[in-house]
Amino acid sequence: MTPDHFQKRTDPEAPAPPFLSFHATKMLHTAQGPQLFDVRFDLPQGQTLAIHGPSGSGKTTLLRILAGLAPADSGHIRVGDETWLDTQRRIDLPTRHRSIGFVFQDFALFPNLTVRGNLEYALPPDTKKAAKAATTIIDELLELMELEALQHRRPALLSGGQQQRIAIARAIARNPRLLLLDEPLSALDDEMRHKLLDYLLKIQRHYHLTTLLVSHHVTDIFRLATGVIRLEKGRVERSGTPADVFADKPQITLTGTILDLTPAGDTFLVRIDCAGTILQLDISAEKAAALRPGREITITMQQSSHPERP
Amino acid sequence: MIDWLPLWLSLKLAFITMIILLVIGIPIAWWLAYSRRRWTVIAEAIISLPMVLPPSVLGFYLLLAFSPVGSFGHALDRVLDIRLVFTFPGLVVASLIYSLPFMVNPLLAGFKNLPPHLLEASQTLGKSGWTTLRRILLPNIRASLITGAILSFAHTIGEFGVVMMIGGSIPGQTRVASVAIYDEQQSGNYSLANHYAITLLSLSFAILLIVYAVNRHFNKSRSIL
Numbered sequence: 461m462t463p464d465h466f467q468k469r470t471d472p473e474a475p476a477p478p479f480l481s482f483h484a485t486k487m488l489h490t491a492q493g494p495q496l497f498d499v500r501f502d503l504p505q506g507q508t509l510a511i512h513g514p515s516g517s518g519k520t521t522l523l524r525i526l527a528g529l530a531p532a533d534s535g536h537i538r539v540g541d542e543t544w545l546d547t548q549r550r551i552d553l554p555t556r557h558r559s560i561g562f563v564f565q566d567f568a569l570f571p572n573l574t575v576r577g578n579l580e581y582a583l584p585p586d587t588k589k590a591a592k593a594a595t596t597i598i599d600e601l602l603e604l605m606e607l608e609a610l611q612h613r614r615p616a617l618l619s620g621g622q623q624q625r626i627a628i629a630r631a632i633a634r635n636p637r638l639l640l641l642d643e644p645l646s647a648l649d650d651e652m653r654h655k656l657l658d659y660l661l662k663i664q665r666h667y668h669l670t671t672l673l674v675s676h677h678v679t680d681i682f683r684l685a686t687g688v689i690r691l692e693k694g695r696v697e698r699s700g701t702p703a704d705v706f707a708d709k710p711q712i713t714l715t716g717t718i719l720d721l722t723p724a725g726d727t728f729l730v731r732i733d734c735a736g737t738i739l740q741l742d743i744s745a746e747k748a749a750a751l752r753p754g755r756e757i758t759i760t761m762q763q764s765s766h767p768e769r770p
Numbered sequence: 771m772i773d774w775l776p777l778w779l780s781l782k783l784a785f786i787t788m789i790i791l792l793v794i795g796i797p798i799a800w801w802l803a804y805s806r807r808r809w810t811v812i813a814e815a816i817i818s819l820p821m822v823l824p825p826s827v828l829g830f831y832l833l834l835a836f837s838p839v840g841s842f843g844h845a846l847d848r849v850l851d852i853r854l855v856f857t858f859p860g861l862v863v864a865s866l867i868y869s870l871p872f873m874v875n876p877l878l879a880g881f882k883n884l885p886p887h888l889l890e891a892s893q894t895l896g897k898s899g900w901t902t903l904r905r906i907l908l909p910n911i912r913a914s915l916i917t918g919a920i921l922s923f924a925h926t927i928g929e930f931g932v933v934m935m936i937g938g939s940i941p942g943q944t945r946v947a948s949v950a951i952y953d954e955q956q957s958g959n960y961s962l963a964n965h966y967a968i969t970l971l972s973l974s975f976a977i978l979l980i981v982y983a984v985n986r987h988f989n990k991s992r993s994i995l
Binding site for chain 2: 527528529554555556557558559560561562564566568569570571572581582584630631634
């Protein structure tokens with residue numbers, strides 16, 4: 461190591477190298493035909509980055525390439541001092557050697573193991589030998605996620621919110637360098653989502669894990685993330701703080717419950733209960749086919765970018 | 771008086787075949803279920819071939835292959851001192867091929883019906899393929915394991931054409947129950963043939979009863995999942 465090199469590293473003016481540096485390309489075969497995924501971003505340690513964008517924009521692909529679950533055509537991933545992927549040097553660390561905690565959309569809990577068993581399975585074998593330390597980690601997580609009472613139950617019989625808490629606790633149990641959350645709150649109803657958001661904030665404060673979060677809920681992103689990248693057709697369309705990324709398009713979001721759908725000629729009349737106020741919307745039969753009474757619906761109103769309409 | 775030896779031979783053959791098929795069937799089904807290569811389709815077709823082929827066709831080709839006159843059989847005989855024609859080990863080898871689809875197909879269906887992210891979740895937790903198979907995948911396809919084991923056992927007991935072609939009817943060696951029925955019937959001993967037949971019939975019925983009971987039990991517990 462040269463003195464020069466040493467100088468550089470201690471220079472307070474020099475920006476710290478990013479903890480995670482990601483660049484990958486991959487040809488995606490989407491319903492709209494082939495589309496190139498080409499994404500590059502850096503992330504400092506301890507930060508939470510939200511990945512936002514329409515479905516099919518490559519959000520899940522990004523997480524899967526980072527986890528080594530999907531191959532990239534070319535690219536380079538560095539985490540701390542480790543190279544996880546370098547297609548030029550033919551380095552592609554297998555998933556099990558990448559220190560990650562991955563929370564899947566469908567939770568992917570092991571049905572044959574108890575709640576505690578699911579968490580214990582996540583521990584590396586050498587921790588298991590130090591049984592005392594392992595017990596401490598598991599007990600701490602069970603307490604933090606308020607799962608102690610359920611620890612000897614099988615996950616299959618538990619509610620969606622409980623399963624999600626187990627999945628998050630399991631992902632954290634091995635103390636990974638990266639926590640990857642794929643739409644962690646989308647499978648839950650509104651009340652459950654808010655509760656789980658609190659759990660995630662608790663986890664953030666407690667463990668300071670560098671986190672990537674795929675989410676399409678702007679509210680969740682504002683509460684959890686320090687940065688956002690918005691993907692559009694496999695490319696980073698915009699990035700920055702949540703305020704930067706979402707500020708350009710002022711929007712109002714209403715959430716309500718679909719009351720009923722009535723056919724009205726060629727179209728459908730849908731009635732939505734938004735906190736006691738009943739909205740009536742006229743929508744096409746095609747759109748109505750996807751709606752079910754009793755389901756939650758989000759209506760987003762966006763200010764038009766054209767100041768005056770003809 | 772009924773000679774129990776053919777029935778005993780049938781059970782012994784079926785049991786050995788089932789155990790060996792469990793050992794080789796799990797890795798084959800695992801590979802077929804998770805390999806991304808396209809030509810696994812060809813492998814699946816080859817494995818399932820014995821289900822549609824007349825057993826005599828399979829037996830005929832195995833006889834040609836195992837015959838000491840042929841090069842493969844000759845090499846086996848000379849190098850390893852193994853004879854597969856008209857011997858019990860020959861029956862085991864033939865049964866393995868004949869009953870392979872009855873083990874592999876249920877296991878393959880079991881692996882494919884698992885929630886898709888179980889394997890990936892285990893990988894993201896730093897576990898090897900072997901640990902994942904042993905602790906996550908196999909415990910979650912217990913019903914398929916039991917079905918595969920029982921079906922391959924039952925199918926081996928029921929084989930006739932292959933055994934006739936490659937094993938003949940040597941008492942204590944290759945004269946299994948299904949062959950004994952044919953022999954007794956040919957010699958006009960209808961009552962003796964009937965004894966063997968009724969035993970096989972009851973055995974087969976009992977086996978299928980177990981398969982369906984097991985499946986019903988696991989499907990019930992799965993519906994809660």
